[in-house]
Amino acid sequence: MQKSNQNVYSKIDNNLYNAEGDIWWNPDSILHLLKTSVNPWRVGYSSTIIKKLNYEPKGKTALEVGCGGGILTEEICKMGFTTTGIDPSDNSLETARNHAAASGLNIKYEKGTGEQLPYPDHSFDCVFCCDVLEHVRDLPKVISEISRVLKPGGIFFYDTLNRTFISKLVAIKIWQEWKRWAFMPPNLHVWKMFIKPEEIKQLLSENGLKWVEHKGSQPNVSIPKMLSYLRKRVKGEWTYEDLGKNFRLVESNDMNILYAGYAVKR
Numbered sequence: 001m002q003k004s005n006q007n008v009y010s011k012i013d014n015n016l017y018n019a020e021g022d023i024w025w026n027p028d029s030i031l032h033l034l035k036t037s038v039n040p041w042r043v044g045y046s047s048t049i050i051k052k053l054n055y056e057p058k059g060k061t062a063l064e065v066g067c068g069g070g071i072l073t074e075e076i077c078k079m080g081f082t083t084t085g086i087d088p089s090d091n092s093l094e095t096a097r098n099h100a101a102a103s104g105l106n107i108k109y110e111k112g113t114g115e116q117l118p119y120p121d122h123s124f125d126c127v128f129c130c131d132v133l134e135h136v137r138d139l140p141k142v143i144s145e146i147s148r149v150l151k152p153g154g155i156f157f158y159d160t161l162n163r164t165f166i167s168k169l170v171a172i173k174i175w176q177e178w179k180r181w182a183f184m185p186p187n188l189h190v191w192k193m194f195i196k197p198e199e200i201k202q203l204l205s206e207n208g209l210k211w212v213e214h215k216g217s218q219p220n221v222s223i224p225k226m227l228s229y230l231r232k233r234v235k236g237e238w239t240y241e242d243l244g245k246n247f248r249l250v251e252s253n254d255m256n257i258l259y260a261g262y263a264v265k266r
């Protein structure tokens with residue numbers, strides 16, 4: 001898989017993460033859905049793997065690449081890792097630092113991109129990159145950098161969006177474009193930047209990471225119910241907070257939209 005061409009990359013709105021104020025922890029904000037609707041699935045997934053591997057996070061280091069406002073980073077820290085988050089957005093980093101301080105969590109937040117991680121080789125026991133790979137300009141470079149900073153035997157956890165007909169219909173048309181239901185801003189995601197599982201497996205193997213597994217996800221409610229929830233939000237009957245209380249992802253074998261996985265550094 002190649003890096004995205006400029007024409008495709010110019011369509012994604014990564015600038016929205018630089019918006020003023022706290023766009024992450026306000027319960028009535030779109031990005032807070034990462035906490036209420038996505039964290040239960042992805043944190044549940046990584047915690048289960050960590051337990052299954054008898055892996056003890058205490059005394060180990062973890063890096064979250066593309067940490068945004070720290071919604072996942074704080075969960076990684078609570079697992080017991082000595083935690084670092086890195087992101088290109090100054091505003092998001094400021095929010096993340098303030099929230100960690102207010103929560104009494106000791107997390108190091110630094111500015112940078114996944115394409116150029118400012119760490120020596122073999123710095124971390126674990127790297128997380130969740131809901132970020134489909135946003136980056138140069139995916140092969142990000143995977144190579146993640147592999148470089150991982151210690152041999154280290155674990156790489158990720159989740160991302162698959163490039164399928166169904167993901168185009170659900171994640172682009174319904175969630176983002178069709179005004180009847182859309183709850184995401186336009187160009188939050190660009191379908192051509194979504195990643196097929198085989199593509200990520202290929203990149204992992206080219207970069208010294210042994211792919212182990214993928215797991216899919218699905219909404220906790222039926223599709224008609226999901227549409228009715230989204231409609232309530234559009235009509236102003238529900239806030240994002242209401243949406244987050246009722247709608248979340250659960251683990252499933254369905255790999256069509258969001259899937260998670262992990263790999264081990266050789």
Ligand SMILES: C[S@@+](CC[C@H](N)C(=O)[O-])C[C@H]1O[C@@H](n2cnc3c(N)ncnc32)[C@H](O)[C@@H]1O
Pocket residue numbers: 014017034065066067068069070071072073086087088089092112113114115129130131132135136137
């Ligand atoms: C959907 S948010 C995910 C935030 C966080 N990982 C989470 O799930 O809570 C995407 C994040 O990727 C960051 N990002 C965009 N391009 C990036 C790049 N090239 N390298 C690292 N992070 C990037 C954005 O600034 C934003 O914070």
